[in-house]
Amino acid sequence: MSDIFSLFSWVGVVIYFVSKHSETLAKLNKTQKIGVFISYILATLTTGISIYFGSSFLTKSFQNEFLIVIIRLSVVLITLGFVYSL
Numbered sequence: 527m528s529d530i531f532s533l534f535s536w537v538g539v540v541i542y543f544v545s546k547h548s549e550t551l552a553k554l555n556k557t558q559k560i561g562v563f564i565s566y567i568l569a570t571l572t573t574g575i576s577i578y579f580g581s582s583f584l585t586k587s588f589q590n591e592f593l594i595v596i597i598r599l600s601v602v603l604i605t606l607g608f609v610y611s612l
C-alpha cells in the first residue's frame with residue numbers, strides 16, 4: 527500500500543512541477559526538456575536509494591523502535607537538506 531502512495535506522490539510532484547514551471551519549460555527545446563527529465567529522475571533515484579540504504583545501514587543494529595524512527599527521520603532530513611542545498 528505504501529508503494530502505491532509513493533508512486534501517486536511522485537506523479538503528483540511531477541504534475542505540480544510541470545504546471546508551476548510551464549512557461550519556462552515552453553522555452554526549452556526538445557533536447558533540453560529530455561535533459562531536465564533525466565536529471566530529475568536521477569536526483570529522485572539517488573535520493574531514494576541513499577535514504578533507503580542509509581537508514582537501513584544505520585538502524586540494523588538497534589532494536590528500540592523509537593530510536594529507529596528518530597534515526598530514519600534524521601537520515602531523511604539530512605539527505606533532503608543536502609539535496610536542497612545543491
